[in-house]
Amino acid sequence: MTAASPETSSNQFDVAIIGAGIVGLAVARELLLHYPGLRMVILEREHEIARHQSGHNSGVIHSGIYYLPGSLKARLCVEGAELMYAFCDQYSIPYERCGKLIVALDETEIPRLDELERRGRLNGVSGLRRLSAAEITDVEPGCQGVAALHCPSTGIVDYREVCRVLGEELKSKGVVFHFGEKVTGLERTGGTTQVRSENATFNVGLAIGCAGLWSDRLAISAGEFSGPRIVPFRGAYLTLKPSPVPLVRGLIYPVPNPELPFLGVHITKLINGDVVLGPTAMLVLARDAYTSWRINPRDLWGVLRWPGTWKLSRKYWRTGVKEIFMKIFRGQLIREASNYLPTIRQNGVRWGESSGVRAQALDRDGTLLDDFLVTEAPGSVHVRNAPSPAATSSLALAREIVARVQISPDWKFHESR
Numbered sequence: 001m002t003a004a005s006p007e008t009s010s011n012q013f014d015v016a017i018i019g020a021g022i023v024g025l026a027v028a029r030e031l032l033l034h035y036p037g038l039r040m041v042i043l044e045r046e047h048e049i050a051r052h053q054s055g056h057n058s059g060v061i062h063s064g065i066y067y068l069p070g071s072l073k074a075r076l077c078v079e080g081a082e083l084m085y086a087f088c089d090q091y092s093i094p095y096e097r098c099g100k101l102i103v104a105l106d107e108t109e110i111p112r113l114d115e116l117e118r119r120g121r122l123n124g125v126s127g128l129r130r131l132s133a134a135e136i137t138d139v140e141p142g143c144q145g146v147a148a149l150h151c152p153s154t155g156i157v158d159y160r161e162v163c164r165v166l167g168e169e170l171k172s173k174g175v176v177f178h179f180g181e182k183v184t185g186l187e188r189t190g191g192t193t194q195v196r197s198e199n200a201t202f203n204v205g206l207a208i209g210c211a212g213l214w215s216d217r218l219a220i221s222a223g224e225f226s227g228p229r230i231v232p233f234r235g236a237y238l239t240l241k242p243s244p245v246p247l248v249r250g251l252i253y254p255v256p257n258p259e260l261p262f263l264g265v266h267i268t269k270l271i272n273g274d275v276v277l278g279p280t281a282m283l284v285l286a287r288d289a290y291t292s293w294r295i296n297p298r299d300l301w302g303v304l305r306w307p308g309t310w311k312l313s314r315k316y317w318r319t320g321v322k323e324i325f326m327k328i329f330r331g332q333l334i335r336e337a338s339n340y341l342p343t344i345r346q347n348g349v350r351w352g353e354s355s356g357v358r359a360q361a362l363d364r365d366g367t368l369l370d371d372f373l374v375t376e377a378p379g380s381v382h383v384r385n386a387p388s389p390a391a392t393s394s395l396a397l398a399r400e401i402v403a404r405v406q407i408s409p410d411w412k413f414h415e416s417r
């Protein structure tokens, strides 16, 4: 379905979801599981689902090792991974529990590996094992390091396919999709939330913003002026040339910098059989910077005037320079990855790169928000930080959001109908 006609009764719904990424689609599905008769519309600025983060990621079903015990990410990643596997089983979506290694290259990384192991155990990650240097090659014959964590429950899937199936399920249950419908503002009057787009106005009981890279602007348009801003971080991938002997059995990750919410350049097997290196993490000046060096004046201004950007840049300028270096000299990315898998150097990479842009929330004081953040305004709920592992966690995050909707007196709209 395309744009709606302005101001008609067909523009009245119980719930509007803004954003047809994996989080918006999962929230819609969860709402319907609780309230089967709900009249729901999904408003999406692009012309199809999963055009942004949900369709441009590493395709990893994370296990929950990294995240601070007790955080939303820790709980919802562990729960979400199992829900994602079950969903894939239900709809015969291909996936593989190929497992993952987090590899320490030298003794200086051991304390951080210890911390990850501690977190993984506290978070309830199943099957986690510590490996010695010799044991690493039992799992990944080509890999080298001084120690590693092996997580057999990590898997791979194509999240674009997951979104496609979610979309089909929702359509079959009567959910209305409007594509090319960029929401510009939300306003609560009486018991109704007015959702204005460039084409029409929708009157709904509750609006749920799942707008990823533009989630801060949507929340601000609903009156939530405080809170973090989205800073886009582009992640580029290189694809290895096919090899007669499989290069990897699963996934190989570095020990990440604990101060940053990125996992570092990893070697990832995709569900289609390709093996990719990446993603990098470069701050970019457009929220849809899928081509290198793209600049959007509004996004540029947003980055420059947010005090957090300057504080972050002062703290991590070395990391920033390294990321730009990796962008310009792709050999650097290959060198990084070959520290773990030396055969990569002989194998070579295909020409060109793929990329995704992370919606990472940054506080005014320069702190990159580590956890998921969901906020509530009158008549609307906003997912304000859902970076990785939100694809893995999406079905569990949706449960969390719907549980909050149930307890709030503001959202009894549908019971009064």
Ligand SMILES: Cc1cc2nc3c(=O)[nH]c(=O)nc-3n(C[C@H](O)[C@H](O)[C@H](O)COP(=O)(O)OP(=O)(O)OC[C@H]3O[C@@H](n4cnc5c(N)ncnc54)[C@H](O)[C@@H]3O)c2cc1C
Pocket: 018, 019, 020, 021, 022, 023, 024, 043, 044, 045, 046, 049, 050, 051, 052, 053, 054, 055, 056, 057, 058, 059, 060, 061, 062, 181, 182, 183, 184, 210, 211, 212, 213, 214, 215, 218, 234, 235, 279, 355, 356, 357, 358, 359, 383, 386, 387, 388, 389, 390, 391, 392, 393
């Ligand atoms: C490079 C990269 C690698 C990643 N790897 C992994 C991984 O391996 N595993 C994992 O679990 N997670 C991974 N992630 C994270 C994961 O992809 C995201 O956390 C997840 O897709 C977020 O989903 P979302 O629905 O919130 O956002 P999105 O998928 O970005 O969807 C938001 C939607 O909202 C729409 N929208 C925005 N504003 C408006 C508006 N005003 N009106 C209408 N529509 C609007 C957008 O067009 C978009 O379709 C990765 C992310 C990136 C970028």
